[in-house]
Amino acid sequence: MSRPVPPRAPKQPRRIEQLGRARVDDYAWMKDDNWQQVLRDPKILRTDVRDHLTAENAYTKAMLAATEPLQAQLFEEMKGRIKQDDASVPTPDGPFEYAARYELGAQHPRHVRTPRGGGAEALLLDEEALSKGKAYFHVGGASHSPDHALYAWAADEQGSEYYTIRVKDLATGQEIGGAIESAYGDFTFSPDSRWIFWIWRDENARPAKVFRRPARGGEDTLVYEELDDGMFLGVGTASDDSHILIHVGNQETTELWLIPAADPTAAPVVAEPRRVGIKYELDHWTDRWVIRTNDDGAVDFKLCVSDAAVPAKASWRDWVMHRPGHYLTGFAAYADFIVRAERVEALDRLVVTSRGGEEHIVAFPEEAYALSLEHTYEYATTLTRFVYQSPTTPRQWFDYDLASRQRTLRKTQEVPSGHDPARYVARRIQATAQDGERVPITLLMLKDTPRDGSAPVMLYGYGSYGMAMEPSFSIRNLSLVDRGWIWAVAHIRGGSDKGWGWFLDGRKDKKPNSFTDFIACAEHLIAEGYATKGQIAAYGGSAGGMLMGAVANLRPELWGAIIAAVPFVDVLNTMSDTTLPLTPPEWPEWGNPIEDPAAYDLIAGYSPYDQVSAQAYPPVLATGGLSDPRVTYWEPAKWVAKLREFSAGEAPILLKINMEAGHGGASGRFDFLKEIALDYAFAVWALDEGRRDDRKGGD
Numbered sequence: 001m002s003r004p005v006p007p008r009a010p011k012q013p014r015r016i017e018q019l020g021r022a023r024v025d026d027y028a029w030m031k032d033d034n035w036q037q038v039l040r041d042p043k044i045l046r047t048d049v050r051d052h053l054t055a056e057n058a059y060t061k062a063m064l065a066a067t068e069p070l071q072a073q074l075f076e077e078m079k080g081r082i083k084q085d086d087a088s089v090p091t092p093d094g095p096f097e098y099a100a101r102y103e104l105g106a107q108h109p110r111h112v113r114t115p116r117g118g119g120a121e122a123l124l125l126d127e128e129a130l131s132k133g134k135a136y137f138h139v140g141g142a143s144h145s146p147d148h149a150l151y152a153w154a155a156d157e158q159g160s161e162y163y164t165i166r167v168k169d170l171a172t173g174q175e176i177g178g179a180i181e182s183a184y185g186d187f188t189f190s191p192d193s194r195w196i197f198w199i200w201r202d203e204n205a206r207p208a209k210v211f212r213r214p215a216r217g218g219e220d221t222l223v224y225e226e227l228d229d230g231m232f233l234g235v236g237t238a239s240d241d242s243h244i245l246i247h248v249g250n251q252e253t254t255e256l257w258l259i260p261a262a263d264p265t266a267a268p269v270v271a272e273p274r275r276v277g278i279k280y281e282l283d284h285w286t287d288r289w290v291i292r293t294n295d296d297g298a299v300d301f302k303l304c305v306s307d308a309a310v311p312a313k314a315s316w317r318d319w320v321m322h323r324p325g326h327y328l329t330g331f332a333a334y335a336d337f338i339v340r341a342e343r344v345e346a347l348d349r350l351v352v353t354s355r356g357g358e359e360h361i362v363a364f365p366e367e368a369y370a371l372s373l374e375h376t377y378e379y380a381t382t383l384t385r386f387v388y389q390s391p392t393t394p395r396q397w398f399d400y401d402l403a404s405r406q407r408t409l410r411k412t413q414e415v416p417s418g419h420d421p422a423r424y425v426a427r428r429i430q431a432t433a434q435d436g437e438r439v440p441i442t443l444l445m446l447k448d449t450p451r452d453g454s455a456p457v458m459l460y461g462y463g464s465y466g467m468a469m470e471p472s473f474s475i476r477n478l479s480l481v482d483r484g485w486i487w488a489v490a491h492i493r494g495g496s497d498k499g500w501g502w503f504l505d506g507r508k509d510k511k512p513n514s515f516t517d518f519i520a521c522a523e524h525l526i527a528e529g530y531a532t533k534g535q536i537a538a539y540g541g542s543a544g545g546m547l548m549g550a551v552a553n554l555r556p557e558l559w560g561a562i563i564a565a566v567p568f569v570d571v572l573n574t575m576s577d578t579t580l581p582l583t584p585p586e587w588p589e590w591g592n593p594i595e596d597p598a599a600y601d602l603i604a605g606y607s608p609y610d611q612v613s614a615q616a617y618p619p620v621l622a623t624g625g626l627s628d629p630r631v632t633y634w635e636p637a638k639w640v641a642k643l644r645e646f647s648a649g650e651a652p653i654l655l656k657i658n659m660e661a662g663h664g665g666a667s668g669r670f671d672f673l674k675e676i677a678l679d680y681a682f683a684v685w686a687l688d689e690g691r692r693d694d695r696k697g698g699d
Helices: 035-040 048-062 065-080 128-132 499-502 512-527 544-556 585-590 596-608 633-645 671-698
Strands: 014-018 021-025 091-095 095-100 110-115 122-126 138-144 150-156 162-168 172-189 195-201 207-214 221-223 232-237 243-249 254-259 280-284 290-294 302-306 316-320 327-334 337-344 347-354 359-362 370-373 384-387 396-401 409-412 424-432 436-446 457-460 486-490 536-541 561-563 619-624 653-658
Touching: 021 596, 048 065, 048 633, 048 653, 065 302, 065 619, 065 671, 110 128, 122 128, 122 138, 122 150, 128 195, 150 172, 162 195, 162 596, 172 232, 195 232, 207 232, 207 290, 243 280, 243 302, 254 280, 280 327, 290 653, 302 327, 302 653, 347 370, 359 561, 384 499, 436 512, 486 512, 512 536, 512 544, 536 671, 633 653, 653 671
Parallel strands: 138 172, 457 486, 457 536, 536 561, 561 619, 619 653
Antiparallel strands: 014 021, 091 095, 095 110, 110 122, 138 150, 150 162, 162 172, 172 195, 195 207, 207 221, 232 243, 243 254, 280 290, 290 302, 302 316, 327 337, 337 347, 347 359, 370 384, 384 396, 396 409, 424 436, 436 486
16 A cells, blocks of 8 residues: 655745854745734735645555554553542642542543632633633632632643733632733742733743733733843742842843832842852741852852842851752751752752751662652741652652651552553663763663564653753653563753753754764663664654754664653754744753854754755654744644655655644643553654664565
C-alpha cells in the first residue's frame, strides 16, 4: 500500500543580512506578520499558513493511522493510573483549610475550603464549569485574600498566556470590581487584603508593568515599570507578611523592590541594584532579611543575612557559606526555622536550621529520587510540607515537624489500575562526556528487562535555563516501561542537576556541551548493553526540542526516532527578532546575534534549522501550538519543511500543530494525555519500522 504524500511547502527565499553575514530563509513566509493578534485570536491566521498547517496535520494523521489503536490503548492506560476524584492535601491558613479536588471525569479541579477542625465545604472556584464550551482553559494563579473574604484567579482561554484576573466576594459568591485584562498569570494580594498587585503584558506579550488595584474594584495605579525588555517580572509577599516584593530578573541577573506592608501604597524601594551576573532572592525572617545569592563567586549559592531596613549589599553578612557541589536551590522561612533545599550529585535534600543555629538534614536512601518543598500559608508554625518521589515510588506528601523532627505521611499518590514498585528498578549510571565530565543518567526499567541491547530506549533530555530533570515518578512513562522499554533521563549540562556550574557550562559559548553530553549518554547506554544504535528514541520539548534538532543534525544514525515537542529550533532567527516575547530576556542564555558577531557565529553553528543538511535523518515528530508565545508555531513548521527538503532517506518527517492551544499543549488533564499517547505511539511505531527495515536489509 502506498504511503501518504507529505505536503510540499513552497520556497520563498528571503535574504537576511546581519553583522556582515548573509543567510537565506526559504520558509520565513510561514510567520504571520500579524502574529501578535493571532495569539489573541487564532481565527485570523493568514489563510495560506492555516491551509499548510491543516495539510500537515492531515498528513501526520494519515501516516500514524495504524497507531490509533495503540494511541487509544496508551491513553486509557495513563488515564487508568489517575485517581479520577483526586484531591490535594488540605493546606491550613488561620480558620480554614484550602484544597483542590477533582470530580469524577473532570478535566479541571474545583478549589474549595473547609473550616479548620471540620465543617461544611465551600466552593471557591469551579474550573471545570468555567472551562465548558472552551477549547482551551488554564488557570495560572489562584488565591484567597489574607482576610479570607475574597478569591482571585487568572485564566487564559487561548494558550497565549494573556491572562484575565477576576475577583469573587466569598460572602455573596459574586464577581466584583471588573476583570483585569492583558495580565500575567502572577498576582498577589497585599497582606492587609485591600489591594491586588498584578503584572501587565505588553503587545509583544512581555511582562512590562506592575499595577496596584483596590481588591474590591477601582482604578489601577502604576507601581513599577521595567524599561529593560530583557527582564521578567514577578510579585509576591514576604513569608512574615512584612513586605510586598517585586522581583525583576532574567537567567543571570536579579533585582528586588520592596514595599512595606504597613504602607502598601508607598513607592517601591530597591533592595540591591542589579549587577549583571549577580542573582539574589530574599525573604524577611521576623527581625532580619535572609538572602540567597551567587555574589562573591558563590557559584552554587550561599545564604546571607541583613539587619538593615533595606538590605543593600553592604549590609549582607555570610551565614551559610558557599560549598562547591552543594547547590543551594532555595529556602523557606518560618517563625523559628529556615528550611533550605540543596542538591548534591543530582540528589535533593532538605536542611533545617533553627533560630538557635542547630541543623539537621532530611534525606532518603534511594539511588535516585526527588524531594521538594510544598507551598504553605502559615508562618508561625513548626510544620512544613514536602513531597518525596522516585522513578519507582509514587508521590508521598509529608507534614514535617521542624521541632520534633516527626514525619507524618498525609497522602500517597494512588494508582487506581495498580502499581507494584517491586516490579521495577531505578538506576543511576554515569556517562563520560567528550571533555571528561561525568554526566548522570537515571534509568527506569522492569526488573527482568534484559541488558543485551534488545530493549528499546526512550532517552529524554532538556539542558537549558538551569532547570534540573528531577528523577520523579511518572504515570505516563510506565506505559513504555511495561512494554519492555527503558526510560532514561540524561542530566546534561545546561541544567542544574549537578549545581549552578553545571548550568553555566551549558549556556552561551558552552551551549554545545548540552548536545555532546546527550550524545555521550546515548553512546554510554549502547556500550553498557542497555541500548542499540538506531533503537533509541530521543525526546525533548521546548529548549529540549532544540536539543533534539541539534543531535539529529550531529548524529542522525544514533536515533530510531526523534520527538521534538514545541521545539525551539529556529534559534538564529528568533534570537534576532526583538519583537518576540522571549528574545531580549534570553540573550543571557544564548547570546545576542544582533550585536555580537561571535554569538551570531556560535548560534548559526548549532541552530537546528540553520544546520539541516543533506543526510539521512531518522523519523521525526515535531509538535507545536498555534497560540504559543514561547516557541511560535512557525519554528517546528519551518524545520519540518527544511528537513523534508534535505533528508537523504525515506524516514517520515511529521508535524502536528494543536490549533487550539499554546506552549503547554491541551489544558485538560486527560486531553493532555492524548498528546503524550501520540508521542509514545510514534516512538513505538518508528522503532518497529526500523526493526522491520533492518530485517529486510539482512535478507
